[in-house]
Amino acid sequence: MSEYFHCDHGLYIGGEQRPAIDGGWFDVLSPLDEMPLARVASAGEKDVAQAVAVACKGLDLWSGLAPKDREAVLLKAAQIMEAEGEARYLELLIRESGSCITKARFEISYTVDLLRTAAGEVRRLYGDTFPNDRPDRMSMVFREPLGVVAVVSPYNAPLALLCKMAAFPLAAGNSVVIKPSEETPIIALAFAKLLVEAGLPAEAVSVLPGFGVQCGAPLVNHSDIDGIALTGSTQTGKMIGAAAMQRMVPAQLELGGKSALLVLRDVDPERAAAIAVAGMFNHGGQICMANSRIIVEAPIYEAFCAAIKREAEALEIGNVFDNSCAYGPLINRRAVEKIQAHLDDAITRGATLLCGGKVHEGLVYEPTLVVNPPRDASIWREESFGPLASIVPAEDLDEAITLANDSDYGLSAGVLTLNMQWGFTAARRIKAGAVHIGMHSFQSNALAPVGGSGYSGVGRSGGKFSTEEFTELKWISVELGAAL
Ligand code: NAD
Secondary structure, three states: OOOOOOOEEOEEEOOEEEOOOOOOEEEEEOOOOOOEEEEEEOOOHHHHHHHHHHHHHHHHHHHOOOHHHHHHHHHHHHHHHHHHHHHHHHHHHHHHHOOOHHHHHHHHHHHHHHHHHHHHHHOOOOOEEEOOOOOOEEEEEEEEEOOEEEEEOOOOOOOHHHHHHHHHHHHOOOEEEEEOOOOOHHHHHHHHHHHHHOOOOHHHEEEOOOOHHHHHHHHHHOOOOOEEEEEOOHHHHHHHHHHHHHHOOOEEEEOOOOOEEEEOOOOOHHHHHHHHHHHHHHHHHOOOOOOOEEEEEHHHHHHHHHHHHHHHHOOOEOOOOOOOOOEOOOOOHHHHHHHHHHHHHHHHOOOEEEEOOOEEEOOEEOOEEEEOOOOOOHHHHOOOOOOEEEEEEEOOHHHHHHHHOOOOEEOEEEEEOOOHHHHHHHHHHOOOOEEEEOOOOOOOOOOOOEOOEEOOEEOOEOHHHHHHHOEEEEEEEEEOOOOO
């Protein structure tokens, strides 16, 4: 059994683990069997104050290093993760987050990629110069770290997303205080320790396991926090965004999605169905970019529905340690209840169930597809964040684009067509942070600017776009004339 299970994990501050000052603990349950995996200290306001004070010291230590030395730390972290990530973290990821083995493996390898990409950004924090009104004056622009960044992370990809949210601010010279999801704090503790093992000053990264109100809120509201990175729900994003504006600190908000997949008339329905299933049911739909609204042009609608039903019903689910497993359990019982409520609402309002519709076993829910729900049903308007998608017909490309834009969210979209005129027309007109032609809406790339509009958030993360968000520009000028 892994060293992480059936033991106590303290808060991680300045390289040391300790209980919370108020003595709180909580059990982390495994979605695989809903049994406790380990007990974790529950941070409160006093712990936040301590961690932020430590991070202020960490900021001086870390931002004072030469860029090549910061780069070396992130590269070393990538090297350890590549060599030992599976041995150390695979079982933890599976048991703590309910990931199936292929998703857990992908998360580890993507984390390596993110660490290397972040390392590559360290030496590219370029400034600028610009001409002045007067010949004896010079102006230049520097990029400087924001300072101490609060990182508030979700449960669905608890290693890779946390790495994305922490490694780029670190690359830019910030220190970070991490508030991981209360569902998956153990992998966050392990990740921070790996960074310190790679040479990051221990003061530059702390982890405060705990709950949103008791720990997350005092962290993002702390007067010494200079920037915020949140990946989470739109509801949390609204609260954190408001808190950030109160204190006028920048907040990168990576929030929920209700992504559309357009299936246009020129594609093979069978191939399109396989792509739609891959984009929807990865990690049981617990993916912000899952294509949960599938819009199909009328001429191939019937054939597509028949094909996607076959594809979805053929998915192997539940046995997360099996390489052929498509997905495992949802994170907790509330997540299962939400899926059921969205499905019941759609069926009550006249939609048709194409396949699935019930719990497979434990917290594993069947791949579920609903045909033609009304546009005010929760399945169409709200993020379900589970294996539940709707399929609707569209008369033509124009109507398909209108339906895609019939959403408060704007994270990602896919357009399945071989006709690039149609593909680009849709890509330009769909309101989303990303549109993928010839593929589904769930795409990752460490260099890409990921983020959305509307309820999907504010800002972009990935590559240089992240380091830009976690630095601020400073104009420095120098007078060469005889002014003094
Ligand atoms: P969540 O909003 O419930 O929690 C996210 C984090 O916010 C957790 O650490 C939580 O404890 C904390 N939090 C909650 N209330 C808070 C408060 N008042 N103040 C400060 N912190 C608070 O989200 P979740 O359920 O963990 O994750 C799933 C959500 O994340 C989905 O909506 C999904 O779409 C979204 N997500 C978005 C992206 C993206 O790139 N846009 C990626 C992954 C997940």
